[in-house]
Amino acid sequence: MNEIGLNQILIVSTILFFIGVYGFLTRRNMITMLMAIELILNSVNINFVAFNKYLYADKLDGTFFTIFIITIAAAEAAVAIAIIIHLYRSLKSIDVDDADMMKF
Amino acid sequence: MPNYYIALIPLLPLATFVLLGLFGRKYLTASSGIIGTLSLFISTIISLITAYNYFFITGKVNGIFQPVLALKYTWLQFAPNVSIDLGIMLDPISMMMIVVVTFVSLMVHIFSLGYMKGEERFATYYAFLSLFTFSMLGLVLSSNIFQIYIFWELVGVSSFLLIGYYFEKPSAVAASKKAFIVTRFADLGFLIGILILAYNAETLDFSTLIQRLTDANSPYLINSTAASFFGISALTWGLVLVFLGGAGKSAMFPFHIWLPDAMEGPTPVSALIHAATMVVAGVFLVARLFPIFAFDVAALTVVTYVGAFSALLAAIIACTQTDIKRVLAYSTMSQIGYMMFSLGVSQHGGESGLGYMASMFHLFTHAFFKSLLFLGAGAVIHLVHSNEMKDMGGLRKLMPVTHITFLIACLAIAGIPPFAGFFSKEEILMAAFHSNKIVYFVALFTSGLTAFYMFRLYFAIFWSKESHANADHDEGTLSMKIPLIILAVFSVFAGFAPLSSLVTSDGAAIETHIDIVFSIAPVLLAAGGILLASKLYKSENSKPQSIATSLGGFYTAAHKKFYMDELYLFITNNIIFNMIGNAAAWIDKNIVDGFMNLLATVTAQISNLIKGFQSGKLQLYAVYFFVGVIGFMLLFVYLWN
Secondary structure: OOOOOHHHHHHHHHHHHHHHHHHHHOOOOOHHHHHHHHHHHHHHHHHHHHHHHHHHHHHHHHHHHHHHHHHHHHHHHHHHHHHHHHHHHOOOOOOEEHHHOOOO | OHHHHHHHHHHHHHHHHHHHHHHHHHHOOOOOOHHHHHHHHHHHHHHHHHHHHHHHHHOOOOOOOOOOOOOOEEEEEEEEOEEEEEEEOOHHHHHHHHHHHHHHHHHHHHHHHHOOOOOOOHHHHHHHHHHHHHHHHHHHHHHEEEEEEEEEEHHHHHHHHHOOOOOOOOOHHHHHHHHHHHHHHHHHHHHHHHHHHHHOOOEHHHHHHHHHHOOOHHHHHHHHHOOOOOOEEEEHHHHHHHHHHHHOOOOOOOOOOOOHHHHOOOHHHHHHHHOOHHHHHHHHHHOHHHHHHHHOHHHHHHHHHHHHHHHHHHHHOOOOOOOOOHHHHHHHHHHHHHHHHHOOOOOOOOOOOHHHHHHHHHHHHHHHHHHHHHHHHHHHHHOOOOOOOHHHHOOOOOOOOOOOHHHHHHHHHHOOOOOHHHHHHHHHHHHHHHHHHHHHHHHHHHHHHHHHHHHHHHHHHHHOOOOOOOOOOOOOHEOOOOOEHHHHOOOOOOHHOOHHHHHOOOOEEEOOOOOOHHHHHHHHHHHHHHHHHHHHHOOOOOHHHHHHHHHHHHHHHHHHHHHHHHHHHHHHHHHHHHHHHHHHHHHHHHHHHHHHHHHHHHHHHHHHHHHHHHOHHHHHHHHHHHHHHHHHHHHHHHOOO
16 A cells, blocks of 8 residues: 555645635535635645645744644634624625625 | 115005905905005105106216116026016106106095095905006016016906996996907917017017117027018017007007997096006007117007007097097097107107107106096096086086196197197107108197097086086095196196106107297197087087088998997907807817717726626625636646746
């Protein structure tokens, strides 16, 4: 059995990325969309860690970026949920199609 | 130089204008007349002192009056050797003019105290009078041709404001607009003339300009006479265009149409602006540039014939008018015509400069008797409340002071010795006689006409029928009588002023003498005119009517001012409005606006096309974004390099 290489990991992260994109574009529920965004972010995180481990093993930049992204993602999730709660209070719905007041 | 105080002469009226203009109506309603008059009185005293100093103490160097630059301040520096300066130039004509302007203005200020009493905008009136006095003094003291243009326009504005003083009357509004537009039109010529002269001489300063354009060896003169446009040299064009501006202000044919209408303003204003001071600005301008004019025969010929023709035309029209102020307006135009052709027949320097001196002399004496005539007419109008001759008559008992002073002024303008007009008119006729016989006979005939129409006016106002005027008040206040008396004294004695030794073309005194034989013709003609007027108008009769009928079409044409107004209206309405104006309007509406509308339509169409993209659907935006990123990626991966 072969050792798991960079390619396999990149394939996983790519699949994860497109699942996220698919979820973001097709789901109408804003919470689900938020979760899809988290998937996209996590695929990026996997890339960072994998490149760091396989290409620049003596450096820590990739790992640091991953930690930053996890932190930012947490903050972003908090903000996004706050926005969603506000929208829910005014629209009585968290369906993204209902939030179309800004269209021409 | 200790003569900075000269700047006070124009600056005091300016200060009065600012003071009365800002605070007059609210706080100084009652005292504004006194303030204006006092400030002008100080100004008059200073100008008298200045003129005395110049004429009798400092001005003469080796027996010749030299121009003195009392004050010079560089205002705009365009290039190292081209600048617009503001300065004060003292020379014989500017000294004479400041005396005339401040003196007549003072008389008008005093007269207005009574005449304008009780007007609602009394303070505004005095503010405008001060503005005018300031501008006129600035004009005559200007040291360069651009400064004179600035004050020239200021004078035009104050004239506009004062003609339109009774702005509730539509006719006054129309008259003020007419005066402004006609003079502005002429000033366009003036401006172009200034530019031509300044371009050729490379200076704006009067003394340098004159020096450069009269020296036969100077490269500037050679250049400006060599360059020609339609076969006429640049110098002639410049001078004729400058004269055009002067003709506009001085109401010379064909720009005279505004002057009679300008009589819509208050009568003292007519006395000051439209008789004694502003309308002679054109004469002053030609006199100021006279050395150059004398060098250019063609331009001087234009001046001569325009002047002579205006003098004759105005005198004929004046015989038929019935509005007393209009008669006086045409007589003003006629007298200014005298001054103009007198300059035209003159030459520069020595005894042949007689015309120049005569013109200035006539300007000087005319200012006194013409402002007296207007102020007298003002007193009459004040009593009768009408401008029409038919509402007057037999006023000699009611207003003795006005009667006597008016008579003196009429005698003066008719040229009866020993009144002021006789001397100046004799000099003019003499100058014309020696230079141009046609002009001489025109002038001689006009002087007879002058006597006729002035005494027609005099008899119609003071004799004719018995008085039936509503004598609800007497002649007017003391402040109205005093200026009349003072001006009458000057109308009698101004002719004895030794102007021939003071104001001459080259500054050197010339000898003049009254030639008894020469004087016989004009004096007899004047006397004949007076006799004829007394026969026709002294008592009411039908003779004037029958003469008018027998003259037929000519009388009607003269009465209608030779249809000049109609001609102008025809040209503006039919040619300018219909042909040029409508074409321009069509281009504006269809081509200019059409282009703008096209731009707007295209923009709106494009917006309509692409507004569907802004759907408000968040996920659709995300798709655009995603597709965009993919697109850029492909671009960079496959198309780079």
